[in-house]
Amino acid sequence: MKLYLDCEFTQLSPAAKLISLALVAEDGSEFYVELLDTWSHQDCSDFVIEIVLPQLWHGSYAMPVFAARDALLAFLEGFTETLEIVTDAPQYDWELFCELAYVNGRWPSNVLNRPTDAATLYACNDGAPLPHHALLDARIIAGMFVAPD
Template sequence: MRLFLDCEFTELSQQAKLISLALVAEDDREFYVELLDAWREEDCSDFVREIVLPQLWGGEYAMPVIEARAALLRFLATYEEELEIVTDAPAYDWELFCELAYHDGKWPQNVRNFPIDATTLTAKNDGEELPHHALLDARIITSMFS
């Protein structure tokens, strides 16, 4: 089972901090979370402040890292089959996913420990322009490849 990953983060650098993370599975199940305590507005680039932050949904999706990690691990555990994570930004999205998924020295048993780079796959369509919202972007990426 492939899960398409997209993240929003503070800046395009190795110091990037996770703001939001989304997974959309080939079976149409979705996971979306926004982190409350992993970043500050001062950490964000101008682009992120202007484009990404105004699109955050808040409410039930916004939670501390500890709760977000638990929610992610619960979601991943609902699958019995091996999960392949597909991302178009392995240098950022995959690394941030790993930071959230890797906990207490353990990796989720049913998740492959390396990503599939979406840019190496053949797209069914060109998709839409990504709006820079993790869940909406993950839905578009999923539609391009599944």
């Protein structure tokens, strides 16, 4: 099963810190989380401050990193099949996903340990412009590759 990943993070640099992460599965299952304690406003680029931060949903989606990690692992463990993570930005999104998914020297047993670059897949359509919200973007990316019923 393919899971389409998108992340929002503080800046386009190796120092990027995860702000939010979303996964949308081929079966329609979704996961979304916003991290409270891994970044600060001062870490963010002007683009992130102006475009990304105002779109955060807060509420029950916002949690400390340890709770976010537990929620992510529970979501992944809910699948019986092998999971393939697809992203349009493997150099950022995959690295940030790994930081959250890799715990105490253990990788989730049902998740392939390498990403699939969305650019290598055949898209059914061009998708819509990405609004730079992790869950909305992941839905759009998934919709580019999952043919409607």
